[in-house]
Amino acid sequence: MDVIADIAATLIAQFQKPTLAFLMGGMLLAALGSKLEVPAPIYKFIVLLLLLKVGLGAGISVRSADAVSLAIPALCAVAVGVLIVVFGGKILSMWQGISRSDAMATAGLFGAVSASTLAAGMAMLDAEGIYYEGFIGALYPFMDVAALVTAIFLARMSEARADAVNIQGGTATLSSGDGFSGGGFSGGSGFDFGMAKGIITDTMKSPAISALLLGIGIGLLARPEAIYESFYEPLFRGLLSILMLIMGMEAWSRLSELKKVAHAYLIYALAAPILHGLLGFGFGMIAHHLTGFSAGGVVLLALMAASSSDISGPPTMRAALPEANPSAYIGASTGLGTPVAILSIPMFIALADWLIGF
Known part of the structure; x- marks a missing residue:
């Protein structure tokens, strides 16, 4: 009972944090019919800054990281991305009325990574003073590209x-x-x-991956610590709160699109983030026992697995699988998958604290 009480207390405390509060606030505004809008250029600028911040931090940390300590979590990220797509696509395609291309496009987005969700997880761990490896951001492309390439190949x-x-x-x-x-x-x-080669090249050229890799490259090859600490770090939490507000409103508006497709997407979007997150958590535990991967790192690997791509994935799927229904895979991932993943962050924090300890 004490363990359950501790986990419940952790969950309640985390839901009071600004990251989740702004997400739910955005959903509430949209539900009440608010006309509040954030211009698309501002949204894209905020995402760019957050991706550069995550990339720069990862690149700076990779310079001093042990090769094995980085390689094993990276392999775990690839494995998680592939497994999510393989099993997710198979499960979705079993439902009547869901085509193979729709199933693979949906599984591909759920296997890929949401930069905003990852940033939200980092902010919550930072607020709690929980340590995680700085190179976590470098794991993003491994899981993201592995999932998207696998989904497109299986569909083709x-x-x-x-x-x-x-x-x-x-x-x-x-x-x-x-x-x-x-x-x-x-x-x-x-x-x-x-x-x-074409799929990988197109994915690497996508806005999210390009910005992230640029940040990693500059952090690894240059010495951007001064601008990172004076510009990107102070802006991070404020910009993230605006992004969460936008995502909350977007998520609510996307829910209407799920009415146009099979109810299987609703079930999958609600369950998949938790199941995928637990899969990522399991692989994180493997990395923890093999390399001493931190509890915070395990949480973020689980969160990457729980998230669904909202930046690089949709345009990639639209181009590679034009026959797939965007209302299905974008509605399921952005409308439900993203908020469920973000709201699950306290659960993974509590689980890591219980199994590993901070």
Whole structure:
């Protein structure tokens, strides 16, 4: 009972923090029909500054990080991103009325990472004085790219397999080879390295990943500590509060889009962030036992797994899977997945405190 009481107290205390308060405030304003709007250029500018801040901090920390201490969490991030897409896509495609492309696009967004959610988690840990590795931001691209590439490949493979099936007289036969002729897949391996390169290149060029990698590169190769501490660090929490307000309003407005699609998306969007976060937490525990990965690092890895991409993912999916329904995968991820992930931060903090201790 004492453990349950401690966890409940932690949850209540965290919900009183500015990060969650602004998120719920934005949802309340939208629910009440408020006409408050934040111009899109301001939103993009805030996201850019937050991504540069996270990237710079990660790059500065990577300079002094042990290779093994960084490599194992990075591999865990890749594994989590791939597993979320594989199992998420399979579960969604089992529901009647959900196409394979819609399932993979949705799973891809839920497997990718939300920069704003990660920033919110960092702010909450900082407010509590909880230590986490500075290189955490460098794990973002590993999970994000792994999830997006996996989702697009599985969707393309499914499409290629369907194209290779010739229905004659009520029987289905596969063309020669292993079932992946045409559709951009090469040879007998079913894997087109040219397409893989294109997907990775396009993902790296996306606004979120580009800004993050730029920050990491400058932090790693230059000496930006002065501007990081005098400009980016002081602005971080204030800008994050505005971003949470915007996301709260956006999340509420996106909920209406879920009415247009199968109820399976509603169930998935509510359950997936928690389940994915627990998967990430499990891999974080593996890294903790192997390398001494901090409890705060475990929380943030879990949060990256719980989050769903709201910046790099949607345009990537729109370009790579134009046949997928944006109302389904964006409505599920932004409308419900993002607020559920952010609201779950106190749960992961309490879990880490119980299993590892701060």
